[in-house]
Every structure is written in structure tokens, then in C-alpha cells.
Amino acid sequence: MSTHSSGDDRQAQPxxxxxxxxxxxxxxxxxxxxxxxxxxxxxxxxxxxxPGSVIPQDDVDALAVGRWKDAHPDLAPIYAxxxxxxxxxxxxxxxxxxLLMISLVGCxxxxxxxxxxxxxARPPRAPRNLSRLPEHASYTTDxxxxxxxxxxxxxxxRRRYRVEVREGAVSAEKGYLREAGNLxxxxxxxxxxxxxxxxxxxxxxAGVIVVVGNGWSNNxxxxxxxxxxxxxxxxxxxxxxxxxxxxxxTWLTDGPAKGxxxxxxxxxxxxxxxxxxxxxxxxxxxxxxxxxxxxxLIGHGYAPVVTIxxxxxxVAYSGPTIFLPTGPTFESxxxxxxxxxxxxxxxxxGTFYPTFALGDGAPRSVFGDAVNPLMxxxxxxxxxxxxxxxxxxxxxxxxxxxxxxxxxxxQPLRLDMRPGDTVELPDGLGTVTFEGLQxxxxxxxxxxxxxxxALAGVVLALVGLLGSLFIRPxxxxxxxxxxxxxxxxxxxxxxxxxxxxxxxxxxELAAIMDTLRAGSGDAGSTTKEDS
Amino acid sequence: MTDASWETLSNQAVAAAGVVYFxxxxxxxxxxxxxxxxxxxxxxxxxxxxMAGRLAVLLTAVAVLVHAVALAARGMAADxxxxxxxxxxxxxxxxxxxxxxxxxxxxxxFDLEWMGPLVVAFVxxxxxxxxxxxxxxxxxxxxxxxxxxxxxxxxxxVIATGAFTLGGICSVLYLLKERxxxxxxxxxxxxxxxxxxxLSYRMHSFGFPVWTFxxxxxxxxxxxxxxxxxxxxxPKEVWAFITWVVYAxxxxxxxxxxxxxxxxxxxxxxxxxxLWFNFIGINFFSTSSQHSYAAPAVVEPGPAAAVxxxxxxxxxxxxxxxxxxxx
Ligand code: HEM
Numbered sequence: 001m002s003t004h005s006s007g008d009d010r011q012a013q014p015x016x017x018x019x020x021x022x023x024x025x026x027x028x029x030x031x032x033x034x035x036x037x038x039x040x041x042x043x044x045x046x047x048x049x050x051p052g053s054v055i056p057q058d059d060v061d062a063l064a065v066g067r068w069k070d071a072h073p074d075l076a077p078i079y080a081x082x083x084x085x086x087x088x089x090x091x092x093x094x095x096x097x098x099l100l101m102i103s104l105v106g107c108x109x110x111x112x113x114x115x116x117x118x119x120x121a122r123p124p125r126a127p128r129n130l131s132r133l134p135e136h137a138s139y140t141t142d143x144x145x146x147x148x149x150x151x152x153x154x155x156x157x158r159r160r161y162r163v164e165v166r167e168g169a170v171s172a173e174k175g176y177l178r179e180a181g182n183l184x185x186x187x188x189x190x191x192x193x194x195x196x197x198x199x200x201x202x203x204x205x206a207g208v209i210v211v212v213g214n215g216w217s218n219n220x221x222x223x224x225x226x227x228x229x230x231x232x233x234x235x236x237x238x239x240x241x242x243x244x245x246x247x248x249x250t251w252l253t254d255g256p257a258k259g260x261x262x263x264x265x266x267x268x269x270x271x272x273x274x275x276x277x278x279x280x281x282x283x284x285x286x287x288x289x290x291x292x293x294x295x296x297l298i299g300h301g302y303a304p305v306v307t308i309x310x311x312x313x314x315v316a317y318s319g320p321t322i323f324l325p326t327g328p329t330f331e332s333x334x335x336x337x338x339x340x341x342x343x344x345x346x347x348x349x350g351t352f353y354p355t356f357a358l359g360d361g362a363p364r365s366v367f368g369d370a371v372n373p374l375m376x377x378x379x380x381x382x383x384x385x386x387x388x389x390x391x392x393x394x395x396x397x398x399x400x401x402x403x404x405x406x407x408x409x410x411q412p413l414r415l416d417m418r419p420g421d422t423v424e425l426p427d428g429l430g431t432v433t434f435e436g437l438q439x440x441x442x443x444x445x446x447x448x449x450x451x452x453x454a455l456a457g458v459v460l461a462l463v464g465l466l467g468s469l470f471i472r473p474x475x476x477x478x479x480x481x482x483x484x485x486x487x488x489x490x491x492x493x494x495x496x497x498x499x500x501x502x503x504x505x506x507x508e509l510a511a512i513m514d515t516l517r518a519g520s521g522d523a524g525s526t527t528k529e530d531s
Numbered sequence: 532m533t534d535a536s537w538e539t540l541s542n543q544a545v546a547a548a549g550v551v552y553f554x555x556x557x558x559x560x561x562x563x564x565x566x567x568x569x570x571x572x573x574x575x576x577x578x579x580x581x582m583a584g585r586l587a588v589l590l591t592a593v594a595v596l597v598h599a600v601a602l603a604a605r606g607m608a609a610d611x612x613x614x615x616x617x618x619x620x621x622x623x624x625x626x627x628x629x630x631x632x633x634x635x636x637x638x639x640x641f642d643l644e645w646m647g648p649l650v651v652a653f654v655x656x657x658x659x660x661x662x663x664x665x666x667x668x669x670x671x672x673x674x675x676x677x678x679x680x681x682x683x684x685x686x687x688x689v690i691a692t693g694a695f696t697l698g699g700i701c702s703v704l705y706l707l708k709e710r711x712x713x714x715x716x717x718x719x720x721x722x723x724x725x726x727x728x729x730l731s732y733r734m735h736s737f738g739f740p741v742w743t744f745x746x747x748x749x750x751x752x753x754x755x756x757x758x759x760x761x762x763x764x765x766p767k768e769v770w771a772f773i774t775w776v777v778y779a780x781x782x783x784x785x786x787x788x789x790x791x792x793x794x795x796x797x798x799x800x801x802x803x804x805x806l807w808f809n810f811i812g813i814n815f816f817s818t819s820s821q822h823s824y825a826a827p828a829v830v831e832p833g834p835a836a837a838v839x840x841x842x843x844x845x846x847x848x849x850x851x852x853x854x855x856x857x858x
Contacts, residue, residue: 046777053766053769260671260673285678458743459748469736470736501729
């Protein structure tokens with residue numbers, strides 16, 4: 001029996017003891033491409049994927065990695081060495097899937113060749129003794145041998161068998177596409193991997209926070225974070241620019257999801273590299289595509305507008321400042337720096353409460369919408385560390401050389417301000433005015449080449465899989481021989497599918513029998529034996 | 532009807548379905564208690580024992596109907612109306628519904644009556660878990676869940692979960708029956724090993740493509756739309772992938788000489804464990820999954836907190852079962 005579709009054609013063998021180098025290579029190759037190795041590698045791959053779901057990953061949540069490292073100073077270096085913070089591109093994880101892919105190629109190439117031959121081969125000769133096959137039946141008729149065979153060939157063709165009549169028997173085979181499906185499936189796994197790799201190598205991912213009313217252009221310098229693939233060239237960037245014109249948001253004020261934000265829409269104006277302009281209502285689940293780049297709305301928050309006038313009466317800072325939310329009620333944290341203020345630099349650090357309330361004596365925000373906005377800031381002066389020229393996060397205040405302003409009673413000075421309030425700073429440092437509120441949007445911008453390749457790959461894999469799992473390869477033989485003035489007809493079948501339903505096979509065999517016997521016009525003298 | 536009365540109806544229907552499942556279980560127990568006394572090859576087609584069996588199936592069918600009412604009412608109770616799988620409670624209700632429904636649909640075709648007690652017990656226990664620990668009132672979905680993919684993705688994931696669960700039940704029975712030498716009783720009456728193995732394979736070979744569709748096609752498409760990245764190695768994704776790989780290994784195992792039967796059954800059960808772990812367990816182990824109702828990412832003021840940690844739009848609790856709301 002040809003073994004083109006069964007997995008047992010390539011089995012791991014025990015290692016022979018006397019081998020020369022060539023045999024050793026051959027032997028190793030057979031090991032690697034054996035079905036059992038594939039099985040072990042698959043299980044290993046599953047096992048190796050686990051740590052990445054338990055230990056925070058750099059690519060997923062760099063912040064959590066930082067926190068984890070702080071909490072486990074002893075383990076962190078070891079974990080880092082082992083690549084446990086980026087499991088999915090660690091050498092050992094890669095080793096497993098690369099081995100699997102080699103094994104896959106080594107497996108499908110020879111199988112494709114075998115399949116190619118099998119496709120053109122004639123259905124195999126009828127075994128000598130059909131009654132030995134698991135599915136078998138026979139009957140006797142007074143029709144001639146050739147008539148029986150012709151009728152059998154017609155019936156089997158009707159059942160979509162490939163049919164061949166020779167040496168007093170009909171050989172028939174169907175379900176060739178099962179193996180094609182299987183090969184397609186395995187091949188498509190490679191296609192998916194290629195698509196995935198292309199995305200990682202030639203794509204980029206960037207994030208930008210934009211105050212509503214402002215915009216940005218698609219250029220690395222304009223992004224707050226920019227992560228290019230290792231083969232991504234900055235010239236590949238589509239040259240477009242976008243402006244966030246307006247931002248709508250609805251807050252649920254009652255019901256069980258009270259406090260949840262709903263229907264955020266960012267109204268964008270954009271200009272493409274070719275100078276085309278357009279508008280787009282950007283919502284979650286509805287990214288904007290400009291050429292090969294896509295823009296996603298992934299966050300929003302408040303930017304209080306503050307003006308700091310220094311001791312000389314000059315405006316040292318004025319504008320919206322991005323405050324980062326720290327929780328679902330959009331209580332937000334931020335820093336406002338005025339390094340140019342004279343006589344002394346001024347910085348404010350503190351919390352913005354969109355809906356301020358005193359709960360349990362502690363100030364907090366009870367709702368995300370700006371119903372009762374209040375900003376509560378501490379004041380610093382001295383050297384803000386901005387003069388050295390080093391870059392500093394706008395969200396962090398370097399307090400090493402700064403001093404915090406205190407009240408006479410020794411408590412830190414805290415400015416509690418509502419929009420419109422102006423407060424005078426002590427020591428002639430100037431005034432702070434809370435002018436009003438603006439909003440910001442966080443936008444994710446990315447290019448993912450190869451995503452359609454990957455998608456096509458999985459879809460093909462699924463198609464192949466369906467063929468591989470549900471097409472039932474089957475061989476059927478009908479032999480007729482003259483015996484004592486009558487014709488004895490044997491019908492037998494071999495189901496070559498993996499989990500085929502034996503009842504369906506039996507039903508098909510019975511149906512073939514019925515057709516043949518009905519055609520013979522003589523059902524009286526038949527014997528039917530099923531095993 | 533008002534939303535509130537739909538919600539009440541749903542809760543009452545859940546309770547009623549639970550009671551009817553319980554009665555079905557009792558009927559099965561009566562049936563099997565008397566079957567125990569008979570030799571395994573003795574067919575019982577009339578009398579009280581057979582009656583109890585038929586009653587059990589009938590009750591299961593009634594329970595499934597009431598269960599369907601509970602789900603439909605749950606969807607009607609939301610404003611706007613929606614599919615009844617937006618949180619863990621609803622997902623568990625939908626998942627158990629599919630397990631029970633699949634069992635009924637396949638009952639005739641595969642002679643699954645012997646599976647009745649296990650399926651009903653499984654569904655009943657999970658429903659109890661849902662009602663006691665996972666209950667949450669009807670709420671609108673988070674923004675990202677308003678997507679047609681919620682329907683396609685979750686339905687396919689639930690169907691695959693149902694098929695894998697039924698297949699896993701066959702594998703457990705395979706392993707138990709293999710060890711058992713008893714001539715009477717439950718194990719003696721379940722189908723022979725070869726049929727169990729084949730049945731298990733058929734459930735899995737149905738579930739696997741559906742799972743592939745849910746996890747590797749619709750999941751990434753949705754993730755791409757909502758999060759800009761079609762595959763992010765998020766813990767839920769990782770475990771969905773692990774489940775997929777393990778079931779691929781199961782199909783291989785069954786095609787590899789020497790692994791058919793027992794070893795394949797072990798691999799199938801590992802697969803089932805990863806599947807249900809992903810559904811329930813991962814929510815307790817991982818805090819970073821985007822597939823949770825976790826509120827906007829909490830920002831810690833600190834150097835690392837810079838921009839990347841700015842508040843996220845609350846994102847979809849998919850694929851697979853959503854995590855429980857954190858509030
Ligand atoms: C990424 C790795 C792989 C995956 C995800 C995978 C997945 C699958 C799946 C799901 C099937 C089931 C389809 C069926 O039963 O017809 C299958 C069948 C099969 N695979 Fe793989 N496979 C992988 C690698 C390999 C490798 C490396 C080999 C070669 C050693 C191999 C050989 C086979 C064979 C021969 C079958 C057919 C078994 C049968 O007769 O039913 N596979 N594979």
C-alpha cells in the first residue's frame with residue numbers, strides 16, 4: 001500500500017551503531033523530519049510559550065518589566081540573560097520554531113513529491129483476496145463478467161472515484177485532495193511565518209499624544225515613541241500630516257456602567273503625501289488608513305491650560321500641559337515647568353481631578369468627565385535640571401536640585417485651583433493662572449507590511465485543514481469472476497481517513513452493492529457477507 | 532418590556548434552567564443506578580430504566596430551551612441590545628449553553644446518551660459557578676466591544692470550546708475505561724475504546740478548524756482594528772496559541788503510530804486544560820492582559836512612566852472569554 005498520506009511513512013528510528021558520516025547525516029535528517037520529532041517540537045513550542053504569559057514582556061508592557069525588575073533585583077539579571085523578558089524573540093524560543101520549520105520543510109518536500117506521483121498514478125491493483133479487507137461483500141449473478149465490471153465502473157465514477165478496469169477487476173480511488181489539503185496547510189504555516197516576520201522587520205510602530213486642535217506629521221522626530229523594525233528605513237515613511245480638529249466623548253451618567261466613557265470620536269483633518277486632503281472620524285475599531293500607514297485612537301485625557309507669570313511680570317510659560325490619567329476616573333498626574341522664570345525657575349507638580357470630591361477625607365476624582373475640575377499642585381523652585389542640555393521627560397520633575405515651597409507652618413504649599421483662578425506665589429516668584437481645560441488624544445501610528453500575507457496564509461491554512469480533516473480518501477475494488485456458470489462479484493473497500501465514520505463507509509459499500517445487484521436483475525441467488 | 536424586566540426574566544430563566552438540569556441529572560442517576568445492576572451488554576429499551584433515560588434527555592432539552600431564553604433575555608436587557616457575551620458571567624452562560632446544545636444535536640448521530648450524565652453535571656456545575664462567583668448586572672459593553680467581530684470571534688471560540696470539551700470528556704472516559712476491568716456499571720457501558728478514541732478525534736477535528744478561525748483569523752483581525760497590532764503576545768493570545776499548538780500536536784499524535792489512543796488522549800487533555808486555564812485561570816495570573824475589563828492603565832509617576840503609559844482607551848476583552856470586570 002502506498003503510504004502517501006499516512007503519518008507512519010517517516011518514523012523515528014533507533015540509532016544504528018555503525019554508521020559513516022554520510023549515513024549519520026542521513027539518519028539525523030530522518031530523525032528531524034520524522035513525525036514524532038514534529039510532535040515533540042510542537043509540544044516543546046507550547047511549553048516554551050508559557051513563560052512569556054507569566055513574566056512581563058518588554059514588547060508588551062515595558063513598564064511592568066521595569067516594576068518587576070525593581071521588585072526582584074536578584075533574579076532580574078538572570079532572567080534578562082535567559083531572555084525571559086522577551087521570550088518570543090529569545091534564542092531558545094527561536095531555536096524551537098526554526099527547528100520545527102526545518103522539520104516541516106523536510107517533511108513536506110518529500111511528501112509533495114510522493115503526492116505528485118500518486119496524483120498521476122493509476123488506482124492500485126485489486127488485492128488478491130478481497131474478502132480479507134475490512135469492508136467486504138459479495139454476491140452471485142448470472143450477468144456476464146464484463147457487464148458487471150462496466151456497471152461497477154459507471155457506478156464508481158458516479159461516486160466521483162477515479163476508476164481503472166484491468167484484469168477482471170475495477171480499481172477505484174477517491175479523496176486525492178485530502179493530501180493536497182494537508183500539504184497546503186503545512187505550507188501555509190510557512191507563509192504565515194513569512195508574513196509575520198516581514199511585519200516585524202519592515203514595519204514601524206509609533207505613538208504620539210496630541211492636544212486637540214494640534215496635529216503632527218508622520219516623521220520620527222514628531223513621535224513620542226518610535227519603534228522601527230530592524231530593516232525599516234525612515235525614507236519609507238508615508239509623508240502625511242494629521243490635525244486633531246475636535247474630540248467628542250460621551251460619559252454614561254447612570255446604569256451599571258456609570259462613569260464609563262462612550263463613543264469617543266476624534267475628528268481628523270489630514271493631508272497625504274500627494275497633497276490630497278480629507279477628514280475622518282477616528283473611533284476605536286475604526287482606524288484611519290493613509291497609504292500604507294494606519295492611525296488608531298488608543299487613549300485620551302486632559303491638558304489643563306496654565307499660565308505662569310514670573311516675578312518680573314513676564315509670561316514664563318503658557319499653554320496646555322498633558323496630564324496622564326492614573327485611573328478610570330481620570331484623576332491625572334502632571335508636571336508644569338517654567339525654566340525661564342526669573343528671578344527663580346518655577347515648576348508645578350500635582351494632580352488634576354476632573355470631578356473633584358472629598359471621599360473618606362482624601363481628595364479624589366469620582367467621575368471622568370470634567371464636572372467639577374480642580375487642580376492641586378505643589379510648587380518647586382531652584383535648579384530644575386533643564387540647563388545641562390540633557391533630555392528630560394516632560395512628565396517627570398527632577399527634584400534633586402530643586403526646593404519645594406513651604407507654608408509658614410512647615411506644610412508644603414499646595415495650590416488648589418479651579419479654572420479661572422489665579423494664585424500669587426510667595427517670595428515674589430510670580431503668579432499661576434489656571435486658564436481652562438483642553439483634551440488630548442493618544443494616537444498610535446503603525447505600518448504593518450505583510451499583514452495581508454499572514455492573513456492569506458492563515459486562510460489558506462484553514463482551507464487546507466478542512467480538506468485534510470474532512471476529505472475521506474477511499475479505495476474500492478470490484479472483482480467479477482465466472483464460477484460454475486454464474487458470476488461471483490466481490491466488492492471491497494479500504495477507508496484511508498484518520499477518523500472516518502465506519503458507518504458511512506459501510507453505508508457506501510451497501511449502496512454500491514444495491515445498485516449493482518439491482519442492475520443485474522437477479523437478486524435471488526446472492527449471498528451477502530459483511531464483516 | 533423594560534430592560535429591567537428583561538434582566539429579571541433572564542435571572543429567573545437561569546435559575547429555572549439550573550433546576551431543570553438538576554432534574555435531568557437526577558433522572559440520569561436513576562437510570563444509571565439501575566443499569567449498574569445489569570450486565571453491560573444487556574440492552575434496556577423499555578421499563579423504568581429506559582423511561583428514566585428518555586426523561587433525562589427530555590429534561591435536558593427543556594433546560595437548554597430555558598437556557599436559551601435566559602441568554603436572549605440577557606441580550607435584550609442591555610441598552611443598546613446586544614449579544615449576551617460581554618463579560619465572564621455571560622460568557623460562561625453562553626459556553627455551557629453551547630456544550631449542552633452540541634450534545635443534544637449530536638446525541639442521535641453518535642449515540643451519545645451515555646455522555647448525558649457527564650455533560651449535564653458539567654453544565655450544571657459551571658452554571659452554578661457563574662451564578663455564585665461571576666454574576667454581574669447587565670451593563671453596556673466597553674467601546675471596543677462594539678464590533679461585528681464580537682459576534683463572529685466569540686461565537687466561533689465558544690463553539691470550538693464546546694467541541695473540545697465534549698472531545699475531552701471522551702478522552703477522559705477513554706483513559707478511565709482503559710484501566711477498568713469491571714464488567715458492569717458505567718464504564719463497562721460506555722462505547723468501546725476504539726469508538727471513544729474515534730469520537731474524541733471527530734470532536735477535536737471539528738473543534739480545531741473552528742478554533743483556528745477564532746484565534747488565528749478573527750482574533751487578529753479584530754485586534755488589528757482595535758489595538759493596531761494583530762498579534763501582540765498578550766497573555767490571552769499566548770494561551771490561545773498554546774491551546775492551538777497542543778491540539779495540532781494531538782492531531783499529529785493520533786496520526787503517529789504508537790500514540791493513537793492513550794497518548795493522544797493525554798495530549799487532548801493537556802489541550803483542554805490549557806483551554807479552560809485560558810478562560811478562567813489567566814485572569815488571575817496576569818495583570819497585563821488587554822483582554823480584561825481592567826480600567827485605563829494606571830500610570831505610575833516615574834521615569835519609565837513617560838508616554839507609553841498614558842491612559843489607554845479601555846480595550847476589548849477578547850478573544851476567548853473576557854475577564855471579569857475589575858470593579
Ligand atoms: C508548525 C508545525 C506544524 C503544525 C502546526 C502542524 C499541524 C498539523 C495538523 C493540524 C494536522 C492535522 C491534519 C490531519 O490530521 O490531516 C497535521 C497533519 C500532519 N502533519 Fe503536521 N504540523 C506541523 C508540522 C509538521 C511536520 C514538521 C511534519 C513532518 C514531520 C508534519 C507532518 C504531518 C503529517 C504527515 C500529517 C498527516 C497526518 C495524517 O495522516 O493524518 N507536520 N499537521
